[in-house]
Amino acid sequence: MDNKNITKILKLTSQLMELHEENAFKIRSYTSAIYSIDQGSVSLEDLDKEALQKINGIGKSIAEVIVQLQETGTHDYLEQLLRDTPKGLLEVLDIKGLGPKKIKVLWKELNITSVHELLEACQSGEVAKIKGFGKKTQESIIQSLEFMASNQGKWHYADVEEQVETLHKELVTLFGEDAVSLTGAYARNTEIIEQVEWLIKSDDRKNTLQKLSSLDDLHQDKKSSSPFTWRGKIGERDLSVVFFITSPSTFVNEQLLRSASRAHLLSPMDDGKPLGSFFKTGDFDSQEAAYKEAGLAYVLPELREGQFEIPLAKENKLPILLEEKDLKGILHNHSTYSDGKHTLKEMAQYCQELGYEYLGISDHSRTAMYAGGLDIDKVAQQQEEINSLNKEMAPFRIFSGIESDILVDGSLDYPEDILASFDFIVSSIHSSLNMNRKKATARLITAIENPYTTILGHPTGRLLLRREGYPIDHKAIIDACAENNVTIEINANPWRLDLDWRWVHYAIEKGVMLSINPDAHEKNGYFHMKYGVLVGRKGGLTKDMTLNAMSLKEIEEHFTKRKENLKK
Template identity: 35%
Template sequence: MKNLELAKIFNEIADILEIQDIQWKPQAYRKAASSIASLSIDIEKIYKKSGLKGLDSIPGVGKHLALKIEEYLKTGKIKAYKQLKKKVPIDLAELTHIEFLGPKKAKRLYKELKIKNIKDLEKAAKAGKIAKLSGFGEKSQQDILEGLGMYKLGKKRALLNIALPIAKEIIQSLNKLKEVKSAEYVGSLRRMKETVRDIDILVISNKPKKVIQTFTSLDNVKKVLAKGPTKASVVLKNNMHSDLRVLKPEEKGAGLLYFIGSKEHNIALRKIAIEKGYKLSEYGLFSRNTGKRIPGTSEKDIYKALSLKYIPPELRENQGEIEAAKKGKIPTLISIKDIKGDFHVHSKWSDGSDSIKDLATTAKKLGYQYLCISDHSKSEKIANGLSESNLLKQIKLIKKLNKNFRGFKLLAGSEVDILADGSLDYPEKILKQLDIVIGSIHSRFKSSKQEMTKRICTALENKHLNILGHPTGRLINQRKPYNLDLDQVFKVALENKKHLELNAFPNRLDLSDTNLKEAIELGLKISIGTDAHSKDQMNYMKFGVATARRGWCQKNHILNTFTLKQLPKYFKKL
């Protein structure tokens, strides 16, 4: 798939244009990039099927950009992009990944300190040169150094929305071979950890040679690092590593357990095996006395032989799951099939790329009973937040659209900024008319712990707020959570009967798995919202569900597993 490559180039073009103070064009490129990145189909397939017209119909693309995409698909290059890069020889894609650095600041750093890339940036920051620049100062330099730390972490660990499609593509290619009995992705990706270092694949086959040959010559392979009779290791085109292991059919269960991990979970399992007179390895479960294989080839069989209930991969972190499995108390985790709606999506009215009608159509296709439109509020100037009159117009439109639906309802919501003093960004007379109010922090991320906690708790005490959006504000690999007393926030939310969001956007996943576990243990309810800015991003729900599973959530903990009829119990205005 060339989708992500193209999105990256478009984003970079936008950055370079912005540096040159060109108006509007950067936004167009960015919008197209975001829509291309979230497409669930291969952009090449769209082009092959319907040519330029097909490309043109991608939201935010249009004729001009469709030509650029065509050029890239045909030649592997975009001429205009090359020329721009020559004009501005800064590695903006990398530099602007640092949370504090936008294109404008990067331009100043280039002009004044000749900083072209991350390496130059680190050198200058460590030498204290950035602190001396007017408008930057000691604090900014510290922010940059912190950002550099996060950036390095991100280089090592990919987000789920990057890793998962690649893994699925590899699996698909391998499963086509008649020599392959099964091919599965394993490791931390199978446990759906929020970031993964590499893509591990386990294949079951009696003919490993052919499997290894196919794997090492996949289109996506940039370099083969190692190639043996039953294993291989490669570097993929996006620089991620992928390791393949081939085992025999009788080794499947033990192999899956071993390679899915986690290491800590496996150590605990091996200890139980020893206590029972067995030996557990990636090849199977054996009697210590006779060396004979214990019958049974599935993961379930092995858990059973160890007197444990089956443990789903997402729980295998040695965080209490072994004890629960001993007592037969593994929870029935929430699954994507339980989801009946999405509480957090943005439309064209603010910074999304699709119309409310199109979003509703997608929701219905997903089998949802409801969809809450939650565009940004008026203070969000960059995100084109809705003025009061526009929000009222939107509510009217939603009511009108609802007249045509059967068994489906659009909910009129808003993602309302929580202002510095904890008040909400619309007056009471407006808030009153909304079905659901999500309150979110989008400014002053660096406030003190006390200030931030007070600000959020004040908002939670506002009778119009229903859900606290992305509660910790972290951006994975980019920004740390706010300085916040989360226990206090949970307590105040509980007292005021408010709900917490699990934002399913792959670089947020906020609340995190461990935060979720704490929240539901206290009795709080969780709303999973994709924060989709296009209809394709509504598919991010799967990352939310996976994180909820890692947080031990069951169906009854998650608000969007309830039917439309059940919702009024949790949202009074419905």
């Protein structure tokens, strides 16, 4: 029961308390504790009641709840609230834009106790008739419900990675390394996973299927399985898994066919035939040999998407893809100056310990009051601390940046003299997200044309599986970045992964550099860099086109040159 799980349960408790209109003071005690845990750096695991009460924001009653969570995984008060709450309302609580108070109204006035009932009430127009809702809110709920339904059974790559890799090791132990191959979307490092697929080489299908069924973490769906295929779920997740059993003679063919997208397999060869047909009928010793016989350079699984890879493979011009070890620094990070969990010094020291040469700190700007955005005095205070730490930690360097909110008119939210005081600026949209394509594109281009914008942050504002991004004209945005020498962020947070990999190659073609940024709000957020690299690689990103693959000296010169150009 780590901090993350504790706060998750405390948040659910506070939501249910609001739903049942419990004492407001008691609710505030929960929200205060949640904030203290989120912002603090103390692990609550194994702390007793007395030690917990020494943490600011945690009183006696909350300390008792946390101790109970550590011992049982739940607590008495939560169980009481759950008994008084229709089970289906827990799903309704997950709907974006619907707080406990509005859900209470829907429950009591329309007897809505499930997502299905809510959708029916919206579609019949009943929700719009309730005071405080209206047609706009009703339509917003419908959109949220449809988005939730379309993402049912889908997972972030990062959420399933550990479980998949653990199972893969078990399979290798069971069948041998040469007999097991991950295929499908997971093998291509796709950001959203609906099903994990393995290919197993075997002459004895019956014995292989029996061995699979013996694994504790697998649960077979016998109705959808067959003598050649094992289908089911992994662990307690609603994550579908499938194992294809194939003979040694067709193992390589199946690897090729099952690890590529349909578009890749339909790509025409020089004789006009689809690549997939060639892979299906050929006799190959390895995947590398198959591509060679097809007259192509070897295409890595993550590139097999039918985008740009085949023409380049024909000319033997596939890029040498970026690797995590190529990155020299970490840009776009937050500290306790705004809404981060760790202090500036803690963030810098950990970055240095991980072997990086520099850190870019870019806390939220003053418009982002909800995230403790920096007013002008706070900017000066942070920059003074940065100067002090740079003397202390040399040759490691902290660059002074800010994540400046792009306002509705496209302007940034500080006067020019303050903008000029930063080493770099990440410009991002965080508010008024309900825009059409024309308005969103114009707003972003105005910010890109601002000479102080160094990096365009998470261009669409999307949260994968949770919130669709605002629609933008990607080509127009990328073209504007090319014209204004603005780098585009690949936000490495697994919930964002924005810029989408499908636009990385176009950016490279236009000469626009990309920056792999974790948007870290705590030290462990640095490890999200890995997922940004995976996304970049899918789009063909190279070391030369990655801003933070520059050495300390190179990026100092880059930032300095940009600032000098502002004075001309």
